[in-house]
Amino acid sequence: MNTIENIDENPNQELLTQPPTQTQNQTQSHSRRPRGFAATAAAAAAAAAAANNNSNNNNNNASSGKGKKEREKEKERTKLRERHRRAITSRMLAGLRQYGNFPLPARADMNDVLAALAREAGWTVEPDGTTYRLSNQSQSHHHLHQQMAAAAATTTAAFPVRSVESPLSVKNCSVKASVECQPSVLRIDESLSPASFDSVVIPERDSRGGEFNASTSPINNSVECLEADQLIQDVRAGEHEDDFTGTPYIPVYVMLANHVINNFCQLVDPELIRQEISHMKALNVDGVIVNCWWGIVEGWNPQKYAWSGYRELFNIIREFNLKVQVVVMAFHEYGANDSGDAWISLPQWVMEIGKGNQDIFFTDREGRRNTECLSWGVDKERVLNGRTGIEVYFDFMRSFRTEFDDLFVAGLICAVEIGLGPSGELKYPSLSERMGWRYPGIGEFQCYDRYLQQSLRKAAKLRGHSFWARGPDNAGQYNSLPHETGFFCERGDYDSYYGRFFLNWYAQTLIDHADNVLSLASLAFEETKIIVKVPGVYWWYKTASHAAELTAGYYNPSNQDGYAPVFEVLKKHSVTMKFVCAVPSLQDQEALADPEGLSWQIPVCSIQVLTHLNFLLKVLNLAWDRGLAVAGENALSCYDREGCMRVVEMAKPRNDPDRRHFSFFMYQQPSSLLQGIICFSDLGYFIKCMHGKKS
Numbered sequence: 001m002n003t004i005e006n007i008d009e010n011p012n013q014e015l016l017t018q019p020p021t022q023t024q025n026q027t028q029s030h031s032r033r034p035r036g037f038a039a040t041a042a043a044a045a046a047a048a049a050a051a052n053n054n055s056n057n058n059n060n061n062a063s064s065g066k067g068k069k070e071r072e073k074e075k076e077r078t079k080l081r082e083r084h085r086r087a088i089t090s091r092m093l094a095g096l097r098q099y100g101n102f103p104l105p106a107r108a109d110m111n112d113v114l115a116a117l118a119r120e121a122g123w124t125v126e127p128d129g130t131t132y133r134l135s136n137q138s139q140s141h142h143h144l145h146q147q148m149a150a151a152a153a154t155t156t157a158a159f160p161v162r163s164v165e166s167p168l169s170v171k172n173c174s175v176k177a178s179v180e181c182q183p184s185v186l187r188i189d190e191s192l193s194p195a196s197f198d199s200v201v202i203p204e205r206d207s208r209g210g211e212f213n214a215s216t217s218p219i220n221n222s223v224e225c226l227e228a229d230q231l232i233q234d235v236r237a238g239e240h241e242d243d244f245t246g247t248p249y250i251p252v253y254v255m256l257a258n259h260v261i262n263n264f265c266q267l268v269d270p271e272l273i274r275q276e277i278s279h280m281k282a283l284n285v286d287g288v289i290v291n292c293w294w295g296i297v298e299g300w301n302p303q304k305y306a307w308s309g310y311r312e313l314f315n316i317i318r319e320f321n322l323k324v325q326v327v328v329m330a331f332h333e334y335g336a337n338d339s340g341d342a343w344i345s346l347p348q349w350v351m352e353i354g355k356g357n358q359d360i361f362f363t364d365r366e367g368r369r370n371t372e373c374l375s376w377g378v379d380k381e382r383v384l385n386g387r388t389g390i391e392v393y394f395d396f397m398r399s400f401r402t403e404f405d406d407l408f409v410a411g412l413i414c415a416v417e418i419g420l421g422p423s424g425e426l427k428y429p430s431l432s433e434r435m436g437w438r439y440p441g442i443g444e445f446q447c448y449d450r451y452l453q454q455s456l457r458k459a460a461k462l463r464g465h466s467f468w469a470r471g472p473d474n475a476g477q478y479n480s481l482p483h484e485t486g487f488f489c490e491r492g493d494y495d496s497y498y499g500r501f502f503l504n505w506y507a508q509t510l511i512d513h514a515d516n517v518l519s520l521a522s523l524a525f526e527e528t529k530i531i532v533k534v535p536g537v538y539w540w541y542k543t544a545s546h547a548a549e550l551t552a553g554y555y556n557p558s559n560q561d562g563y564a565p566v567f568e569v570l571k572k573h574s575v576t577m578k579f580v581c582a583v584p585s586l587q588d589q590e591a592l593a594d595p596e597g598l599s600w601q602i603p604v605c606s607i608q609v610l611t612h613l614n615f616l617l618k619v620l621n622l623a624w625d626r627g628l629a630v631a632g633e634n635a636l637s638c639y640d641r642e643g644c645m646r647v648v649e650m651a652k653p654r655n656d657p658d659r660r661h662f663s664f665f666m667y668q669q670p671s672s673l674l675q676g677i678i679c680f681s682d683l684g685y686f687i688k689c690m691h692g693k694k695s
Contacts (some may be wrong), residue, residue, distance in 0.1 A: 002215075007605075010295050021309040027359055027459055031314075032182075043471045045343055045455070048057070051094035056670045068555065083111045084308055084580035088439060089110065089357055092112065092113060093108055094559075095305060095574070096113065102116050104116060109570050110418055111129070120258050122149055123225070123602075131368075136157070137394070140671065149273075152208070156265060160298055169322045170541055176535075190451065194581065204463075206368065211388055212247075215563070219678055220510070223532070231370065235507070244249060244648060244652075244689040244692055245660075245692065245693065246500065246531035247652050247654075247689075247692040248652050248659070248661045248692060248693060249690075249691050249692050250651055250652060250661060250662050250663075250664060250665055250690045250691070251286035251287070251325070251664040251665070251690075252285055252286055252664070252665050252667055252686075252687050252690050252691070253286055253288060253289050253325040253326060253336055253664060253665070253666050253667065254280050254283075254285045254289065254666075254668075254669065255288070255290075255291070255666060255667065255668040255669065256273075256276070256288055256289065256290055256291075257287040258291055258293075258294075258334055258335075258344065259342035260273055260313065261293070261296060261309045261310065261313065262296075262309070263295075263296055263299060264296075264297075264306075264309075264345065265296050265297060265307070265308055265309040265310070266304040266308070266336075267309045267312045267313055269381055270312065270380070273313065273316055273575060274316055274319075275316060275319050277316065278320065280322070281320050281322065283683060283684050283687055283690070284684075284687055284688075285322070285667075285687060286323070286325065287303055287322050287324065287325035287326075287414070288317055288321035288322055288323075288324060288325065288326050289324075289325060289326045289327075289328065289482070289666055289668075290313065290314075290326075290328070291328045291330045291334075291540045292310060292327055292328060292329060293330045293334070293344050293349050294329070294330060294331045294332060294346065295330075295333065295334075295344045295345050295346050296309075296344060296394055296403050297310075297396070297399075297400075298347050298396060298489075299347050299348055300347070300348055300349065300397060301349060302347075302349050302384070302385050302387075302392075303395060305396070305399045305400075305403070305634065307403045307404070310404075311403075311404075312513055314404070314412065314413075316600075317412070318412060318581075320440050323411070323412055323413075324413045325411055325414050325415055325664070326414070326415045326416070326417050326531060326666065327400070327413055327416050328416075328419060328424060329393075329397055329400070329416060329417065329418050329419055329521075330344075330398065330419045330424055331373060331374075331393060331396075331419045331420075331424075332347055332372055332373040332421065332422050332423060332424055333345050333348075333373065333422075334370060345369060345371070346373070349385070350374070350384065351371070353383070353384060353385070354369075354371065357383060358448070358449075359375070359377070359449040359450035359451060360375060360378050360384070360451075361374065361375055361449065362375045362428065362429050362446040362449060363375070363446065363447075363448040364435065364444045364445070364446060365444060365445065365450040365471060365475075366446060366450055367448065367472075368420075368435060370432055370434070370446065372422040372423075372429045372432060372434075372436060373419075373421055373422055373429065374389050374509070374640075375449045375451060375452060376389070376447075376452070376509055376512075376522045377450070377451025377452040377454070378451055379453060379513055379516055379517075380511075380516075381451055390516050390517055390520055393517055393520065393521075394520040394521075394523075394524060397418075397520070397521055397524040397525065398524045401524050401525055413528070414529065415528065415529035415530070415531055415576070416521070416525050416528055416529070416531070417509075417530075417531040417532070417533065417578065418517060418518065418521045418530060418531070418532060419533075420513065420514055420517060421532075422535075423535075424533050425533045425534065425535040425580075426510065426514055426532055426533065426534055426535070426536070426553075426566070427521060427552040427554075428445075428446040428506075428510065428537045428551065428552055429446055429509070429536070430443035430444055430446050430548075430552050430553075431443040431478075431548065431551070431552065432478075435478060436478050436479070437478040437479060437545075437623065439539065440476075440481075440539040440548070441477075441479035441480060441481075441548075442476060442478075442479075442480055442482060442485070442488060442540065442551060443547075443548055443551035443552065444476075444477065444547050444551060445472065445475060445506065445551055446472050446477050447509075448471060452509065453469075455505075455509065456469050456470075456502075456505060459501075459505045465498075466502070466636075468498050468501055468502065468655075469630070471497070471502070472487045472493065472502065474486035474493060475488065475551075476488070477486040482540055482543050482547040487499065487545075488543075488545040488547035488550070489545075490543075491544075492545060494547075494550065494555070495545075495559075496543045496558065503550060503555045505552060506550075506553060506555070507553055507555035507562060507565070508664075509553075510554075510566075511552035511566060511569055513568050514532070514570075515572070515573075518530065518532070518569070518572075518573040518575060519573070521573075521690055522573055522574075529576060530573065530574070530575050530576070531575065531576045531577075531578050531631065532570055532575050532576070532577060532578065532601055533578045533579075533580070533633070534566070534577055534578065534579055534580075534617070534619070535552060535580060536579060536580045536581070537552050537554070537620075538615035539547045541615050544557060544558045544559075545557050545558075546558065546562075549562065554566070561622075563619055563622050563623075564622065564626075567622060567623055567626045567628055570623075570628055571626050571627060571628055573636070575627040575628070576628070576630070576631055576663060577623050577628050577629070577630050577631070577632075578631040578632065578633055578666065578694045579616070579619065579620065579623075579630065579631070579632055579633070580632075580633050580635055581632050581633065581636075581646075581647045581650050581651075583636070616650060617653070620650075624658075624660050629663045630662055630663060630667045630687040631663050631664050631665065631666065632647065632650065632651050632666070633665070633666040633667075633668060634647055634660045634665075634667055635665075636670060643681075644682065644685075644686040644689075645689070646685075648663075648689045648690060651665055651690060665690055667683075667686075
């Protein structure tokens with residue numbers, strides 16, 4: 001009644017009052033406890049609902065777990081695909097570095113590879129990826145570069161191939177290429193997927209017009225590198241040929257013949273020397289080079305130095321107002337008994353010691369002794385009448401500095417070269433012709449004398465592997481080829497744990513010898529410029545092991561920088577590095593071919609020149625990058641005009657953006673200038689080019 005009355009009195013409250021009443025009734029109905037059969041039915045219904053909820057939850061969990069497993073499997077498959085892709089990329093990059101000598105970054109990707117291949121084929125690739133051909137005029141200017149665009153590294157024959165047709169023509173080459181002179185044409189198989197396109201390799205077109213695939217090509221990169229190609233293109237280009245006007249001035253010093261001083265330290269023919277120096281003066285040479293032989297000056301008794309012949313020679317040079325730019329401290333042997341030339345041995349008292357103790361000389365695996373120079377194992381062994389090897393060298397250098405102090409003060413003697421091995425070069429005598437070596441043999445390790453074997457045993461013991469105290473037993477003979485040995489062949493023992501240990505020790509012994517001798521040379525000559533001669537062992541440079549460099553003491557396989565530690569020592573002593581600029585001969589074809597002996601598909605002489613130039617530029621750039629001053633010296637076989645022009649190109653590369661060049665050049669002659677073997681006009685022309693004067 002009260003409720004009805006309230007509604008009547010305020011009908012607008014019905015909507016507000018009714019819902020609570022319904023909710024209250026519903027609450028009251030739910031709060032009533034079921035009884036009897038109703039209670040049993042309610043319990044059964046509740047149990048069924050709970051079971052249904054649990055089933056739904058289990059299904060949802062199962063579905064969620066299955067999806068997670070699928071996602072994990074897909075992640076694993078993605079990882080496998082990525083690993084496979086990276087493995088392919090790694091093999092490609094390794095092949096390009098190992099065989100093609102491409103200057104790829106340490107963390108190169110496919111963009112770097114494609115850019116390198118495009119540039120090698122004559123394309124221009126900007127930093128932002130824009131790629132285009134040079135104009136016709138530029139193509140004409142870079143004609144040789146387009147002709148030499150060729151094969152990149154053959155990493156695996158299974159990869160698809162894109163090919164570049166590149167004709168080749170190089171003048172003054174004994175082997176002629178019968179190819180068509182047409183622009184390079186790049187053909188890409190459009191059916192290649194992006195993944196396979198990453199793996200393409202460029203083979204060279206056969207000179208007969210046919211093509212061969214990567215699996216049969218011995219050429220990994222016929223141009224070797226862009227710098228080498230750019231270096232020689234101006235030698236062959238008509239508009240710039242032999243024109244070095246305005247180029248940097250490089251002083252040229254000519255080496256006097258070795259037989260001007262006899263074994264008793266007497267000047268052989270003073271008047272003939274005067275005539276020769278007069279001719280040098282007329283050719284505008286900047287100075288002369290003189291070898292001071294240890295075997296002559298201290299030839300008969302220890303610490304008894306005879307300098308009289310050299311004093312007379314220096315006085316004659318002073319008469320012509322020339323400088324003795326370089327005096328060579330020659331601690332090695334020169335010539336041979338059957339050579340017909342002067343033969344200068346080590347001091348006789350040293351040879352007498354060697355008869356009783358042959359281990360003072362370098363020794364090969366068969367026990368044969370090489371008397372070209374003393375073993376570095378005696379550097380700190382008192383086996384030379386109570387003196388060590390480096391003490392003997394220091395006493396000789398100090399005697400020279402004291403004897404000719406007046407010439408140093410007057411500035412007549414400007415620099416001193418320190419001999420550090422056979423031929424005065426910093427290397428082991430591994431490539432000795434007297435031991436039967438002939439080019440292009442790999443040479444033999446020279447570490448079997450008693451003292452170096454003691455050093456090897458000590459190093460192996462410190463490493464914890466005493467059984468490594470031995471030289472390789474599968475490294476072949478002097479004239480072996482790399483693929484004929486188990487040590488230097490592809491994936492040979494040179495890259496095993498033992499091989500890396502041995503080669504590191506072998507190279508470090510060379511570096512320690514240089515460091516020890518140069519430390520004392522710096523004391524003996526104080527502020528005088530010191531020069532060290534570094535060999536140019538470039539044959540077998542296209543193989544993975546670089547076998548000839550390894551036996552010479554340079555741990556420089558394709559996956560190792562063997563020159564950096566050597567240059568660090570030279571930099572430590574502020575030394576000028578002198579490099580031999582050899583011009584390859586036609587027999588270099590064998591040393592540049594692949595281990596299977598396959599034939600080259602482009603002219604041999606161009607491959608020889610490019611391979612050697614590439615090797616030379618890499619070494620020179622390493623030295624320049626470390627702040628070393630660099631000088632050059634020609635090989636004895638290089639004194640014709642063509643060879644001299646190549647040397648000029650090496651001495652001051654036209655395309656070096658930093659304008660780097662040799663500090664000076666040392667010209668060694670095969671004989672006296674007066675014997676007529678050397679053409680004076682050619683030598684004068686060479687000197688003018690080095691001086692940057694118009695010919």
